[in-house]
Amino acid sequence: MSTPIRDHELRTLVEQATSPAVSIYAPMAKAGPDTRQNATRFKNLVREAAERLDIERPDEDPLLAPLYARIDDHDFWQHQEQGLAVFRSRDVLRWVKLPVETLTEVTVADTFRVAPILALLAGNQAFDILTLSLGEVRLFECDRFVMQPQKLPAGAPRRLEDAVGYDSPRANLQFHSAGRGGNRPIYHGHSAEPSPDAEVRQFFGRLAAALGPFLDVRVPLVLAGQPHLQARFREVAHLPQLLPDGVELGVESMSDDALHAQGWSVVEAAVRAERRDRPLQRLSGLVAHGRAVTGVGDVLPAAVEGRVDTLLVAPDAHRLGRIDPTTHRVSLDGADGSGEDLIERAARETWLNGGAVVSVPEEMLGDDAPVAAVLRY
Numbered sequence: 034m035s036t037p038i039r040d041h042e043l044r045t046l047v048e049q050a051t052s053p054a055v056s057i058y059a060p061m062a063k064a065g066p067d068t069r070q071n072a073t074r075f076k077n078l079v080r081e082a083a084e085r086l087d088i089e090r091p092d093e094d095p096l097l098a099p100l101y102a103r104i105d106d107h108d109f110w111q112h113q114e115q116g117l118a119v120f121r122s123r124d125v126l127r128w129v130k131l132p133v134e135t136l137t138e139v140t141v142a143d144t145f146r147v148a149p150i151l152a153l154l155a156g157n158q159a160f161d162i163l164t165l166s167l168g169e170v171r172l173f174e175c176d177r178f179v180m181q182p183q184k185l186p187a188g189a190p191r192r193l194e195d196a197v198g199y200d201s202p203r204a205n206l207q208f209h210s211a212g213r214g215g216n217r218p219i220y221h222g223h224s225a226e227p228s229p230d231a232e233v234r235q236f237f238g239r240l241a242a243a244l245g246p247f248l249d250v251r252v253p254l255v256l257a258g259q260p261h262l263q264a265r266f267r268e269v270a271h272l273p274q275l276l277p278d279g280v281e282l283g284v285e286s287m288s289d290d291a292l293h294a295q296g297w298s299v300v301e302a303a304v305r306a307e308r309r310d311r312p313l314q315r316l317s318g319l320v321a322h323g324r325a326v327t328g329v330g331d332v333l334p335a336a337v338e339g340r341v342d343t344l345l346v347a348p349d350a351h352r353l354g355r356i357d358p359t360t361h362r363v364s365l366d367g368a369d370g371s372g373e374d375l376i377e378r379a380a381r382e383t384w385l386n387g388g389a390v391v392s393v394p395e396e397m398l399g400d401d402a403p404v405a406a407v408l409r410y
Contacts, residue, residue, distance in 0.1 A: 038129050038150065046120055046127065046145045047381050055082050055096070055121040056146035058138040061113035061130075071110040075117070078139050079104070085141045099126055120145045132178060136349055143373065148380035149348060152392035158304045161248060162280070162296045165258030165266055167193040167233070170240060173292075177301075180293040189243035196236035233265050241270035250274050253303060255296045259283065276303060309391050312343055312407050319407060328402040329354070329375045334361035335406055336379040339386035343407040347395035350376050350403035376404050 057078050062068045079100050083091040091097035100121060103109060116131030122145075131153065140146040162173040162180070170191050174183045190196040248254060250273055256263045257280035267275070280295040287295075312319075319325035326332055329352045335341050337356065354365040355372045366372040380390045383406075395403050 038127075038154070042127065043147070043150065043154070043384075045125065046147050046150070047384060049120075049122060049125055049145050050143065051122045051124055052143040053086060053096070053122065053141050054125075054143060054145045055086075055100075055119075056138070056140040056142075057082065057100075057117075057119040057121075058135045058146070058149060059117050060134045060137060061115060061117050063113055063115055068111050068113065071113055071117075072104050072107075074137075075110075075119075076101075076104045078137070081139045082141060085139070096121060096123065103128075118150060138349075140374075144377070144381070146374075146377060147384075148346060148377050148390060149392070151380050151384050151390040152346065152348065155389040155391055156301070156304060156308070158253070158300055160253040160255060160296065160300045161274075162255045162257055162292065163244070164292070165237075165256060165262040167236070167262075172244075173296075175293060175296060177297055180289060180296075186243050186247035188239075189247075190236055190239050193232065193236050196239050197232045230265065233262075234269050237266045238269040241266065241272060244270075245272060248272070248274065253300055255279055255299050257282070257287075257292060257296065276300070278302070308343070308389065309345070309393055312345060312391070313393065313397055316345075316405060316407075323408075325405060325407045327398070327405040329365075329379065329404055330363045332404050332406045333363050333375050333379045333382070335408060336382035336386070336388070337361055339382075340408050340410060341379075341383045341386065341388045341406040342409045344380060344383040344388060344390045345393045345398065345405045345407070346376060346380060346390060347398055347403040348392045350395065352376050352404075379404060379406075 057075070059074055059078055061071050061074075079091055079097060082100075083089075083094070083097055086096070088094045088097060092101040100119060114130040114132050116133055116135035118129040118131060118135065120127045120129075125145075129150065133153065135149060138146070157177045159174075159176045161183075162175055164171040164173075170185065170189075172183045172185055174181050185191060252274060253276050254272060254274045255276055255278075256266060260281050263279050263281070276299060278299050280292065280299065282295065316325055316327075320327060326335055332341070332344070333356055336344065338361065352365060352375045353372045354363060354375045356363050356375065356378070363375060365375075383390055398405055
């Protein structure tokens with residue numbers, strides 16, 4: 034699993050001004066025979082960087098030699114995530130494994146290409162996963178990158194027996210659903226008498242009561258388990274952070290990686306709606322009222338002045354040009370221009386001023402204005 038880049042490390046990359054700054058982004062194969070292509074793909078990108086720098090022997094060059102030396106590290110390329118970002122200057126060497134597939138890209142400039150990383154981190158979200166089973170309940174503390182087991186709070190029953198008592202004739206019964214929809218529960222086990230839903234509700238009611246004051250209401254909670262168990266828990270739990278969708282699979286046989294991935298997919302949909310889709314839906318109205326701007330000519334000055342709350346940017350958008358340091362007036366270069374990447378600059382300025390950078394498909398913004406900003410004022 035990838036390791037998130039720390040805030041102070043990211044700040045080093047954002048503020049890096051030692052030229053040349055080489056940024057390499059590459060999709061990676063995480064498993065299977067395709068992992069053999071990871072090193073080859075990266076080697077080709079290092080060679081591309083060498084060509085742009087007019088370096089004939091990248092394996093002997095002080096700047097690129099550390100990158101070239103990694104090509105023969107078989108174990109490294111066999112243990113990748115879906116993407117890889119590498120940043121190299123005279124003073125910096127940083128390898129970042131990414132949990133999402135990235136575009137193939139090589140940039141050689143005065144600053145690192147960090148907009149994709151900023152967008153990735155802005156889309157991160159802390160969340161909890163609660164796995165439901167009559168045999169054992171588990172709680173995990175998560176974000177997009179990591180998942181850690183967490184102890185249940187004092188007084189929280191871990192299994193049905195803890196709630197109904199070990200001497201209950203139905204305590205060891207198993208519970209599953211019947212029918213395609215999974216709405217009708219069936220109990221089976223060592224007793225001829227079926228266990229009523231009341232005992233399951235008692236179990237989950239006590240569990241929810243213990244979790245209420247323990248969990249952070251600002252952190253989304255994802256349920257994982259069979260649909261009928263999730264339905265019973267929702268009937269008795271009144272937790273405002275509980276998301277309406279859950280992971281509807283057999284958690285007993287699911288790996289932790291699979292559980293984490295499924296949990297994040299549920300949270301990501303909610304994050305996307307809140308941070309990307311809603312601002313996009315409101316964009317035209319916000320522009321009309323002066324609360325949003327589109328196009329790099331208006332977005333970049335607002336970012337430099339610290340007025341951008343949320344930057345919406347297409348992942349592969351670039352605009353070369355210059356911004357006047359005094360008037361903040363933007364001028365675009367022609368196809369052969371040598372100015373800086375203004376959209377990249379807008380992303381860095383937004384992040385440095387406490388704003389969020391959100392990746393948006395280009396078709397949602399338009400070719401003429403592949404960047405937009407929701408303003409603070």
